[in-house]
Structure formats: structure tokens, C-alpha cells
Amino acid sequence: MDPPRQFTQCLAWSADNGMTLTKYEGNPVLGWIEGDNRDPKISWHAASRQWIMPLFLADDRFTLYGSKDLKSWTHRQDLRLEGDRECPDFFPLVDESGEERWVFWGANGLYRIGRFDGTTFTPETPVLTCENGRNGYAAQTWSNVPDGRCIQISWMAGGLFPEMPFNHQMSIPVTLELAGSGEAARLRRWPVREVESLRERKVRIEQVTIAPGSPVAPKTDAKLMDVSFTVRRGDGRALNVNIRGQALTFAWDEKEMRFAGGQAPGMVKGRAFAPLPEGESLDVRLLIDRTSVEVFLNGGDVSASYCFLPGAYERPLVLQSWQGNSTLERLELFELSSIWQ
Numbered sequence: 001m002d003p004p005r006q007f008t009q010c011l012a013w014s015a016d017n018g019m020t021l022t023k024y025e026g027n028p029v030l031g032w033i034e035g036d037n038r039d040p041k042i043s044w045h046a047a048s049r050q051w052i053m054p055l056f057l058a059d060d061r062f063t064l065y066g067s068k069d070l071k072s073w074t075h076r077q078d079l080r081l082e083g084d085r086e087c088p089d090f091f092p093l094v095d096e097s098g099e100e101r102w103v104f105w106g107a108n109g110l111y112r113i114g115r116f117d118g119t120t121f122t123p124e125t126p127v128l129t130c131e132n133g134r135n136g137y138a139a140q141t142w143s144n145v146p147d148g149r150c151i152q153i154s155w156m157a158g159g160l161f162p163e164m165p166f167n168h169q170m171s172i173p174v175t176l177e178l179a180g181s182g183e184a185a186r187l188r189r190w191p192v193r194e195v196e197s198l199r200e201r202k203v204r205i206e207q208v209t210i211a212p213g214s215p216v217a218p219k220t221d222a223k224l225m226d227v228s229f230t231v232r233r234g235d236g237r238a239l240n241v242n243i244r245g246q247a248l249t250f251a252w253d254e255k256e257m258r259f260a261g262g263q264a265p266g267m268v269k270g271r272a273f274a275p276l277p278e279g280e281s282l283d284v285r286l287l288i289d290r291t292s293v294e295v296f297l298n299g300g301d302v303s304a305s306y307c308f309l310p311g312a313y314e315r316p317l318v319l320q321s322w323q324g325n326s327t328l329e330r331l332e333l334f335e336l337s338s339i340w341q
Helices: 193-198
Strands: 043-045 050-058 061-067 074-080 089-094 100-105 110-116 121-123 136-141 151-156 174-179 186-191 199-205 208-210 225-232 238-243 246-251 256-259 281-288 292-297 302-307 317-322 326-336
Touching (some): 043 089, 089 136, 089 174, 151 302, 193 225, 208 317, 225 317, 246 281, 256 302, 317 326
Antiparallel strands (some): 050 061, 100 110, 174 186, 208 326, 225 326, 238 317, 246 256, 292 302
16 A cells, blocks of 8 residues: 655664564654655764754755654755765764764765764765775665774675576675865775685785786686785786686776676666776775675775676686786785675
């Protein structure tokens, strides 16, 4: 049965850690505003002792509401996140100067950093991009992580899973931090440390030159891998990392990272490539699953998620330099166990 009015916000509570939920008899706690207003994300603002709720309104417009008791909500602010829409998130982080900043995030992985006084969010940065790959979308953070970390997970939309009883996947959870401070602050993402508990056999390669026609292939047959390496560009035009038959390309001249496999879902726009950080050398971490690869560059300054179907291959991981030499400073590969075992 359709509700009397769509796109209202309702409250339910649990006294048994979420095993059962009781709907509040006074629902809805916030009526329809406009358009498809939806996607509430509740967080606690300690300084003003109130709950804060961002909502999507329409196009690139959002709104913030506040409440002392989760039942009565007061409008605080309307704001825009140009180029993004739906699934907002709003959370605090401490920057490198020790100051608290708030991050306003949209579904397409765009965000702004600023200050929040309980009533008004004042952006201090332009609209920035954190979600670079074709398949990351609608990321959300957990509340009340016991050790204080800010942990985020993305929906990896658009993947293909032949003959499986499911049609999408989630990303590896990542820890969020702020690099820099004030208007120079930027988000940094890094896989949660719990991933390391899946590590099994280790393969290590010391410094070696990657020349055209002389690829480097770690000795492994694994499909699940946690790979870290540092590469120096040299005079090569590009470095191709072939992952189970699909090429992840670091195009040095264009300062772009591209992935040949997979496809983007309809709601993901404008992510044909990810920007490469400046510098002669590049730190790369790859989390490779059966049909996905998640990429983290220079400690998480750039991150990207890609879904793919494997192609033909002899070795699951091969590094090739194109039109010149690159230097692999070091490579460390861990074969991973399945979380389902």
C-alpha cells in the first residue's frame, strides 16, 4: 500500500540492538518538503547537543535539519553541492592542525570541507572529488565506531556477476582522514587495517627495471590479492598493470590513471580517468577481488574503485612499461583468504 504522502521521514527505535524495531506512533517526524526529498543520515553534534539530519531535495540541492529528541525537527540550512545529488553524508574530522572540520558529501563522491556551528555549515574549500573510479557510489560512514575512526563504505554499482544470485557489491571499508588544514584540507582514504587479517602467502620483489618487452610478473596464481608497490616513471610513457587480463594504465604524460575493464552505471558521470599525483615516483596499493580492484595512490590521496570481468591471462598480475623504462622500487604482494571461509 502506498503511504498517504511519499518522501516523508519516519522514526523507529530498538531496545535489543536492532534485532527488532518499533515504529514511532507519531510518524512522520518530518513531512514532505519538495521533490523526492529522501536519504536521511543522522549524526550527533556534541557542541550544540542536537541531532543533525542532511536530506536530498532535488538536482544538486540539499537541506539540513536539527533535533534535540529525534521527534521534532527544525530547518537549519539549505545548501548546494554542484555536480552531485542524493545520498548525502555529513560528518566531523580533525585536520592536521587539530581543528574540527565537517565534511558534506554527495552520492557521486564530491564533497566540501568547512565549519559547522550547529546551525550553519560554512564551506572553506571548493567542491572536491574523492570517488574517482567508475563504480564507487553513495558512500556512507558508520557512526560511533568504538575506537574513534571514521570508516566509510561505498556501493560499487555497475558490476557484472554472471550466474551469481546477486547483482552488486560493496567496497572494502576505508578509514577517512584529513590531510592538510583549513582551506587546504583534503580527504584521504585507506583500507581499514582489518584487511591485513586476511593476508596469507607473501611475495616480494626488490628493485628491478621494467623495460618494454620485459614485464615483471610476481609468482602467484592468486585471485585475491593485496598488492603494494612503488614505481619510478623514468622515461616510459605509461605503465600497464594487467590484472587478470584487464589493464590498469598509469599514463605518465597525461597524468591519468585509466582502467580498461568494466563499465560505469548510468548515475556515475564524468569519471573516465583518475588524476595521478605529481612527482617522479608513485606509491600504489591494489586490493584485488574476483571481479573488482580498488586502487589507493600515495597513501590514499587518490582512490578509485573498479568492477570488471577477467579476460584471458597466464599470470594474474603483470607490470609492463610502454615506450621507455620504468623502475619498480619494490613490490609486496599478499595472497588473501576469503572473508567467507
